[in-house]
Amino acid sequence: MKIYRLVSLLTLLMFLFLSACGSPTSAKLTSKELNLYAWSDYIPQQLLDDFTAKYGIKVNYDTYSSNEEMLAKLQAGASGYDVTIPSDYTVDIMIKQGMLQPLDMSQIPNFANVDKRFINQYYDPGNKYTVPYQWGTTALVYDKTKVPFEPKSWSDLWDPRFKGRLVVLDDEREVTGMALQTLGFDKNSTDPQQLDQAKQKLVALKPNILLFNSDDPETSLITGEAWAGLVYNGNASLAYQQDPNIVYICPTEGCGLWFDNLAIPKGAPHPDAAMAFLNFVLDAKESVLITKEFPYSNPNAAALDYLKTSDPTTYDAYMAFAGTNPSADFLAHAVGVKDVGDATKLYDQLWTDFKGQ
Ligand code: N2P
Numbered sequence: 001m002k003i004y005r006l007v008s009l010l011t012l013l014m015f016l017f018l019s020a021c022g023s024p025t026s027a028k029l030t031s032k033e034l035n036l037y038a039w040s041d042y043i044p045q046q047l048l049d050d051f052t053a054k055y056g057i058k059v060n061y062d063t064y065s066s067n068e069e070m071l072a073k074l075q076a077g078a079s080g081y082d083v084t085i086p087s088d089y090t091v092d093i094m095i096k097q098g099m100l101q102p103l104d105m106s107q108i109p110n111f112a113n114v115d116k117r118f119i120n121q122y123y124d125p126g127n128k129y130t131v132p133y134q135w136g137t138t139a140l141v142y143d144k145t146k147v148p149f150e151p152k153s154w155s156d157l158w159d160p161r162f163k164g165r166l167v168v169l170d171d172e173r174e175v176t177g178m179a180l181q182t183l184g185f186d187k188n189s190t191d192p193q194q195l196d197q198a199k200q201k202l203v204a205l206k207p208n209i210l211l212f213n214s215d216d217p218e219t220s221l222i223t224g225e226a227w228a229g230l231v232y233n234g235n236a237s238l239a240y241q242q243d244p245n246i247v248y249i250c251p252t253e254g255c256g257l258w259f260d261n262l263a264i265p266k267g268a269p270h271p272d273a274a275m276a277f278l279n280f281v282l283d284a285k286e287s288v289l290i291t292k293e294f295p296y297s298n299p300n301a302a303a304l305d306y307l308k309t310s311d312p313t314t315y316d317a318y319m320a321f322a323g324t325n326p327s328a329d330f331l332a333h334a335v336g337v338k339d340v341g342d343a344t345k346l347y348d349q350l351w352t353d354f355k356g357q
Helices: 002-022 045-055 067-075 088-096 109-113 154-158 172-182 192-208 218-223 233-242 271-281 284-293 301-310 312-320 328-332 341-356
Strands: 033-039 058-064 130-143 166-168 209-212 228-232 246-249 255-263 334-336
Touching: 033 067, 033 271, 045 058, 045 271, 045 284, 058 067, 067 088, 067 172, 088 255, 109 271, 109 284, 109 301, 130 154, 130 233, 130 271, 130 328, 154 172, 154 192, 154 228, 166 192, 172 192, 172 228, 172 255, 172 341, 192 209, 192 341, 218 228, 218 233, 228 233, 233 246, 255 271, 271 284, 284 301, 284 312, 301 312, 328 334
Parallel strands: 033 058, 166 209, 166 228, 255 334
Antiparallel strands: 130 228, 130 246, 130 255
16 A cells, blocks of 8 residues: 555656656746747748647748848847747857857757757857757759750859849848859958959849749749749648659759758747757657648757658658758758858848849
8 A cells, every 4th residue: 555655656756757857848838928030931820829839929920032031120229039049150240140049959959950960050059048840952944845955054044044043042142152152262262352253253144044042932833933043941741742844953053052940039038938948859750730730840850750751652752852851962962051251241232232123
C-alpha cells in the first residue's frame, strides 16, 4: 500500500514536472497579443490559429516584401513588433546596430529540432538572437513549354525572345547580385565601377521584364504570362506544384543562397509571447504546415522526419524538386548576400535609378 502511494506520488510529481517542461511558457504568459512583422505569403494562417488556440494570444500579421523594406521601417522607429524574419545579412546588420533582443533559449526547447547544419552561422554565432525559419536559393525559373530553348545561363534572360516575358523579384540585392554574377563579378561587390556596369546591364534587361514581384511571382508563371524569371525557391516550388513544366536551375554564373530567421526586435511589447511563438514555430507538426503551404527549404529536421511518416507523397515531392531540396551541385554555385556596409547606399541608389528608368 505504502509503495503504491509512493509510486502514485512520484507519478504525479513527474507529471507536473513534465507538463511544466513541455509547455515552458504557457503557464506564465501574460500577453494577449503578438505583433508579427514578416514576409508576405510565408506563415500559414493555420499555424497562427493553432498558436492562438494554444496560448489565447491573438496574432496580428503585418507583411513586407524585402529585407530592405523591413529594416527601413524598424530603423525609422516603428516599434510595437514582437517577431520579425530577417535574412542572414539583415540579421548581421540588425545585431551590429543593436536592434535585436537576446533570446532566452530555456524557453525555446524546440530549437533542438533544428538540423545542426543551420545553427551557429556567421550572422549569429551561438544563436544568441535568432532561430532558423526557412532557407533557400534565388535562381532561374522557366516554363519549358514556353521557352524556345533551354536556358542555362543568366545571360539567356537577355535574349530578345523573352521580350515582356520575365518575372523578376523586387529584391535589390538579389537582382543586382545576379547582374554582377552575369558580368563575372562578385555578387557582393562594393566597387562603384562594377556596380555601374551592373546597372547598365539591368537597364538592358528592362524590355524583357514583365513585372517585378516578390510576393507571389509564381502566379504569373502559372497563368503563363511570364515564361521565365528570377525567383526564390519557394515561388518555383509553388509554380511547379501547379505546372510540372516549370524548371528551376542555378545558372552557370551562380545563383543566390539565403537563410531566414525568427528574431525579436529590441523593445518588443510582448516578449513572453514572442519567445513562445519562436518555440511554437519550431514544433515539428507546426513546421510541417509551413512546408506544405510555402515550400521553401525547411531547416527543421524533426519536421522533415514527421512529414516523411505522416505524408510520404508530399515528402517525396519535397525531396525530388530542386526548389525544396537543391542538389549538392546546385548549392556549390549558390552565393549568399552579405552586408556591404557603406556600399549599401550604392545598391540603394542603383536600384532606385534602375526602377525609375
Ligand atoms: C516569402 C519570401 C521568402 C523570403 N514570400 C526570401 N528570403
